[in-house]
Amino acid sequence: MRLMIRQAKCYRSGEWILTDVRVDDGIITSVGDRLPTGDEDEIVEANGKTLLPGLIDVHVHLREPGFEEKETIASGSRAAARGGFTTIAAMPNTEPVTDTADLVREQYRKAGKEAVVNVHFYGAITEGLRGEELTDFQALKEAGAFALTDDGVGIQSAGQMLAAMERAKEVGLTVVAHCEDNSLADRGVMHDGEKASRLGLPGIPAEAEAAHIVRDALLAERTGVHYHVCHVSSAASVQAIREAKQRGVHMTAEVTPHHLVLTEDDIPGDNALYKMNPPLRSARDRSALMAGLLDGTIDFIATDHAPHETAAKRRGFRGAPFGVIGLETAFPLLYTRLVLTGFLTLEQLVKRMSTAPAACFGLPGGVICEGAQADLTLVDLEREETVDPAAFYSKSENTPFCGWRLTGWPVWTMVGGQVVYDEAQGGITG
Numbered sequence: 094m095r096l097m098i099r100q101a102k103c104y105r106s107g108e109w110i111l112t113d114v115r116v117d118d119g120i121i122t123s124v125g126d127r128l129p130t131g132d133e134d135e136i137v138e139a140n141g142k143t144l145l146p147g148l149i150d151v152h153v154h155l156r157e158p159g160f161e162e163k164e165t166i167a168s169g170s171r172a173a174a175r176g177g178f179t180t181i182a183a184m185p186n187t188e189p190v191t192d193t194a195d196l197v198r199e200q201y202r203k204a205g206k207e208a209v210v211n212v213h214f215y216g217a218i219t220e221g222l223r224g225e226e227l228t229d230f231q232a233l234k235e236a237g238a239f240a241l242t243d244d245g246v247g248i249q250s251a252g253q254m255l256a257a258m259e260r261a262k263e264v265g266l267t268v269v270a271h272c273e274d275n276s277l278a279d280r281g282v283m284h285d286g287e288k289a290s291r292l293g294l295p296g297i298p299a300e301a302e303a304a305h306i307v308r309d310a311l312l313a314e315r316t317g318v319h320y321h322v323c324h325v326s327s328a329a330s331v332q333a334i335r336e337a338k339q340r341g342v343h344m345t346a347e348v349t350p351h352h353l354v355l356t357e358d359d360i361p362g363d364n365a366l367y368k369m370n371p372p373l374r375s376a377r378d379r380s381a382l383m384a385g386l387l388d389g390t391i392d393f394i395a396t397d398h399a400p401h402e403t404a405a406k407r408r409g410f411r412g413a414p415f416g417v418i419g420l421e422t423a424f425p426l427l428y429t430r431l432v433l434t435g436f437l438t439l440e441q442l443v444k445r446m447s448t449a450p451a452a453c454f455g456l457p458g459g460v461i462c463e464g465a466q467a468d469l470t471l472v473d474l475e476r477e478e479t480v481d482p483a484a485f486y487s488k489s490e491n492t493p494f495c496g497w498r499l500t501g502w503p504v505w506t507m508v509g510g511q512v513v514y515d516e517a518q519g520g521i522t523g
């Protein structure tokens with residue numbers, strides 16, 4: 094299969110310039126101005142739209158097996174393709190929990206049949222995410238586990254985290270942490286701030302997150318493991334990561350689009366479409382996240398796409414599950430709110446949604462150059478659209494961005510040389 098993408102805006106040697114990109118059998122074979130044509134099977138006329146390395150999201154909940162009414166590998170990977178993502182990594186908090194080599198293999202087998210983008214799978218740190226017995230890291234690694242995490246819950250015991258890091262270091266897997274000290278977060282449902290007191294709801298203080306980060310940074314320093322912090326939400330956490338990185342700790346961190354865009358002030362009363370863990374925090378916290386993203390303290394953006402059915406999200410802050418979806422809105426949301434406002438350049442945003450996650454986790458992709466895998470996304474930076482959850486490929490609609498007018502939508506996604514999403518052809522292809 095030989096394909097030419099013609100006249101796309103690509104970032105090359107410091108500027109966005111019209112470029113042709115040739116793809117042969119899933120690999121980018123030339124990148125340049127007005128490449129010779131003639132022998133290709135297909136020409137894609139980009140007409141000045143912007144070509145990005147496929148977006149990469151290492152924090153996604155696909156819900157299969159166990160909660161297929163919320164999302165499946167098929168639906169979640171289609172949502173990813175529509176959002177411009179070519180690689181995602183799925184969390185193990187399924188039912189059963191992905192905590193054995195056989196279950197990891199079964200996930201890859203299913204994804205091989207049903208996914209339209211590259212999907213990796215995490216293995217759990219503890220059996221059943223119960224925080225008791227460590228899983229068999231060596232076996233998980235051999236089965237292809239992407240990294241290790243108990244996302245959804247924090248590892249409560251420091252001693253257990255140390256043991257996990259020592260073992261993870263031996264087998265060569267990254268430890269990915271949902272940082273939350275339950276003894277501080279105690280049944281909270283919203284940031285322990287102004288909004289929670291006004292609504293009379295129990296709070297989750299920023300220290301519940303930062304305390305784990307401080308603790309884990311010490312343990313990571315001692316063990317030398319690659320330690321990655323999920324969904325950083327507070328100023329105290331950003332400062333803890335900044336200090337640890339200055340000491341030379343081998344750690345990385347991610348932030349979600351919703352924590353970069355929203356604060357507790359945006360929560361319109363008891364509406365659980367704004368309920369997620371960690372919670373939306375104060376304006377000061379949000380500023381610290383932005384500063385951390387700019388100075389490299391926070392390495393990249395991950396959505397924490399967490400689908401839940403509408404009925405469950407109608408139960409209000411006390412009764413609804415934590416989590417919001419993000420795959421189909423992340424790019425236009427951040428382009429509109431961070432790039433069009435002048436906070437980040439487009440190339441900085443692309444680095445944080447593709448190049449940096451690839452680099453942190455040793456994934457192929459994240460670049461457009463000769464020899465790279467043809468994982469590519471075309472975005473129409475002029476296109477303005479209203480977020481309509483009813484039109485999502487995701488099975489769930491739990492987004493706080495319903496009705497938002499956003500600019501800069503992905504229109505075409507290629508994974509390994511195959512077009513998997515083409516807006517002009519009606520969406521997901523094949």
Ligand SMILES: NC(=O)N[C@@H](CC(=O)O)C(=O)O
Nearest residue numbers: 154244245369370399415416
């Ligand atoms: N982020 C959330 O609010 N929810 C996630 C769990 C998690 O990421 O901690 C979920 O699985 O629903």
Ligand SMILES: [Zn+2]
Nearest residue numbers: 244245271323
């Ligand atoms: Zn989490």
Ligand SMILES: [Zn+2]
Nearest residue numbers: 184244245397
């Ligand atoms: Zn998560």
